[in-house]
Amino acid sequence: MALAQPVGLAVLGAGIGVAAIAGALHPTLQPLVVFVVAFPILWIGLATTLTYTTARALRMVNVDVPSRIRALSTFRLAFSLTLDNHPFPAIGVLTNVRLAADDVTIDEGPSAEIAILEVGRGATSEWEITAKERGLLLLGPFRAAIELPGSAIRVTAIFERKFGVTVLPAVYHLQPFVDTLLAGRHLATGRFQKVPSAIEEYIGAREYRPGDSPKLIHRVLSLRSSDPNQVYVREFEDPSREDLSIVLDTAEPIDGDVNLHAYRLEKAICFVSALCRIFATRRLTIRFVCQRSKRDMVALRVRPLDIDLDRLDMELARVALIDHHAPVKRILLDEVRRQGAAVIFVSLSSRERIENERLPIVTLTPDHVPVFTREVVA
Amino acid sequence: MLDLLRRVDPGFYAKEPYLLGAGAQVPRYSEEAQAEARLAVLSEDRLLRAAIVVIALCAYLVVTAAGTLDPRTEYLPLWAFAVVAVAMPRALPWWPKAGRNATWVEALVGIALTAMPALWTPLQPLLGAVVATVAITLLAARGRGRWIVLALAAIALWLHLLFVSVYAAVAVGAAGVIAVREVVRTWRFCPQLIAWATLGILLAASAYAFALEAAALVHFLPLEIAAIAVAYVSVCVVAGRIRRAELSARPEGLLSLPQSIVPLLDRSHDHAIICFR
Numbered sequence: 001m002a003l004a005q006p007v008g009l010a011v012l013g014a015g016i017g018v019a020a021i022a023g024a025l026h027p028t029l030q031p032l033v034v035f036v037v038a039f040p041i042l043w044i045g046l047a048t049t050l051t052y053t054t055a056r057a058l059r060m061v062n063v064d065v066p067s068r069i070r071a072l073s074t075f076r077l078a079f080s081l082t083l084d085n086h087p088f089p090a091i092g093v094l095t096n097v098r099l100a101a102d103d104v105t106i107d108e109g110p111s112a113e114i115a116i117l118e119v120g121r122g123a124t125s126e127w128e129i130t131a132k133e134r135g136l137l138l139l140g141p142f143r144a145a146i147e148l149p150g151s152a153i154r155v156t157a158i159f160e161r162k163f164g165v166t167v168l169p170a171v172y173h174l175q176p177f178v179d180t181l182l183a184g185r186h187l188a189t190g191r192f193q194k195v196p197s198a199i200e201e202y203i204g205a206r207e208y209r210p211g212d213s214p215k216l217i218h219r220v221l222s223l224r225s226s227d228p229n230q231v232y233v234r235e236f237e238d239p240s241r242e243d244l245s246i247v248l249d250t251a252e253p254i255d256g257d258v259n260l261h262a263y264r265l266e267k268a269i270c271f272v273s274a275l276c277r278i279f280a281t282r283r284l285t286i287r288f289v290c291q292r293s294k295r296d297m298v299a300l301r302v303r304p305l306d307i308d309l310d311r312l313d314m315e316l317a318r319v320a321l322i323d324h325h326a327p328v329k330r331i332l333l334d335e336v337r338r339q340g341a342a343v344i345f346v347s348l349s350s351r352e353r354i355e356n357e358r359l360p361i362v363t364l365t366p367d368h369v370p371v372f373t374r375e376v377v378a
Numbered sequence: 379m380l381d382l383l384r385r386v387d388p389g390f391y392a393k394e395p396y397l398l399g400a401g402a403q404v405p406r407y408s409e410e411a412q413a414e415a416r417l418a419v420l421s422e423d424r425l426l427r428a429a430i431v432v433i434a435l436c437a438y439l440v441v442t443a444a445g446t447l448d449p450r451t452e453y454l455p456l457w458a459f460a461v462v463a464v465a466m467p468r469a470l471p472w473w474p475k476a477g478r479n480a481t482w483v484e485a486l487v488g489i490a491l492t493a494m495p496a497l498w499t500p501l502q503p504l505l506g507a508v509v510a511t512v513a514i515t516l517l518a519a520r521g522r523g524r525w526i527v528l529a530l531a532a533i534a535l536w537l538h539l540l541f542v543s544v545y546a547a548v549a550v551g552a553a554g555v556i557a558v559r560e561v562v563r564t565w566r567f568c569p570q571l572i573a574w575a576t577l578g579i580l581l582a583a584s585a586y587a588f589a590l591e592a593a594a595l596v597h598f599l600p601l602e603i604a605a606i607a608v609a610y611v612s613v614c615v616v617a618g619r620i621r622r623a624e625l626s627a628r629p630e631g632l633l634s635l636p637q638s639i640v641p642l643l644d645r646s647h648d649h650a651i652i653c654f655r
Contacts, residue, residue: 015577
């Protein structure tokens with residue numbers, strides 16, 4: 001609750017005082033003086049009371065917000081209000097919301113106006129929000145301010161609920177020649193085998209796609225389907241084998257600008273996400289590894305399944321720079337020792353380290369990323 | 379790979395944050411721009427203008443006892459109140475630009491206002507002089523002349539009070555200067571101040587009339603109560619219209635804060651969160 005217009009109230013108060021004193025000296029003018037003084041007081045009193053009771057009667061009904069979004073994409077935030085047990089409708093309700101990302105906060109976002117909110121009915125304020133920073137975006141508390149004309153106070157109803165939106169890395173669109181990263185190191189065109197070998201395990205079923213072997217059709221599931229033309233096939237994979245290891249460098253370089261390294265990390269994360277997606281669509285199984293903190297290593301097996309790619313993006317949304325170099329070196333050695341997989345190291349350093357040059361890996365420095373990147377898919 | 383490396387700009391990463399203007403905040407709208415938008419809405423509002431004219435005319439009826447102040451002794455307040463009631467509304471910043479015949483129309487309104495009591499009271503030669511003075515003054519109220527005329531009217535009222543009570547005149551003068559200064563300084567950003575100031579002016583003018591013209595006022599009490607009631611209702615209308623202008627002129631804004639990290643190829647903005655209404 002805040003005083004609406006201190007200067008205006010002072011002017012009005014002085015006016016009322018002077019009029020009352022001047023009128024009191026002339027008893028013959030009593031009816032006129034009483035009316036002149038009483039009307040503004042009654043009006044202000046009524047408007048102030050209505051403003052206060054209306055704000056008290058506001059209720060939050062619903063907030064429509066997605067649980068996760070992509071950085072650089074826009075989503076719609078809808079905030080619904082209703083008015084309970086009040087004799088008059090609410091007029092001119094101004095709503096806004098607090099938005100907080102990792103290091104930035106907008107305490108009062110742009111106000112959206114609800115011109116009139118009738119008793120027992122709902123109304124919705126909407127905003128379009130673009131989050132550009134990866135991580136967690138917090139929405140809330142929501143506020144609804146009312147100030148009827150003539151009210152001495154401005155009352156703000158605060159709805160304390162907060163909603164978190166995970167901002168996943170932006171999706172980069174990569175150049176088609178990204179396959180060259182695997183040239184001479186691994187079969188980069190995907191799996192050719194159409195039937196499972198003895199070692200492969202059943203991992204699930206999916207809809208039939210042209211090119212699938214009829215031997216893989218899941219008869220029971222296909223017969224259960226409500227659509228007679230819908231056929232499901234079983235999927236198998238070799239649990240012991242990954243086609244590709246992608247290692248993300250999260251170590252803060254020893255020298256240089258911290259902001260520049262943070263900037264490079266953002267790009268590297270988006271690039272890794274896009275790289276995993278593009279190789280996954282080529283039916284390669286990827287092992288993604290990065291160091292999240294000194295003792296916390298993330299190792300994900302990314303199969304060509306949406307659930308795995310989503311899990312990867314959720315992990316990438318939380319990755320931050322660490323100030324230890326040793327774990328990243330160890331990870332690289334471990335990955336090289338694993339048999340059968342090509343290793344791509346997405347580095348934050350401008351130059352490839354001498355010790356890495358000896359390893360059979362592809363090192364992508366920040367200078368390489370723009371070469372493979374075409375645009376951001378919003 | 380060598381071929382690819384040749385295509386790389388080695389300084390790309392170092393340059394791009396600066397190319398994108400990262401870290402610099404770009405204001406999308408300012409308080410001043412919002413005030414201008416609000417003023418544009420107010421200037422298109424005919425109901426607001428009509429309400430202000432009604433307030434001015436009703437206030438004139440109340441403080442001059444329907445114009446029946448004795449022109450032999452009260453010629454100064456009669457002239458000043460008539461000039462203020464007619465010239466003041468058009469001096470307000472949201473009033474549209476005056477046409478060629480505006481001052482003639484104002485002069486005619488001034489004549490009608492001041493000559494009105496002649497319809498029901500005996501004709502006095504001095505009233506004719508006041509009517510003529512009002513008409514001439516309003517004809518001179520063009521451009522900056524309008525402000526000079528209004529200032530002269532205010533000074534005339536203050537001098538009239540000064541002859542009656544020096545202390546009251548000094549106190550009212552000081553309070554008036556402070557109030558006008560504050561309101562003029564802040565009304566663009568808090569437009570609802572206009573409604574409060576209008577109420578304050580109405581009350582101050584009424585107090586002036588109560589103190590100095592009580593003998594004349596007592597004859598027309600019902601008419602004055604009716605006039606002040608209409609004026610108050612018009613103030614409510616003004617407050618409502620200003621509130622409407624405040625809401626409708628609120629920009630469909632974008633509010634954002636700068637970020638130091640801008641993902642690759644994003645050349646749209648340099649903000650961490652962008653929020654549109």
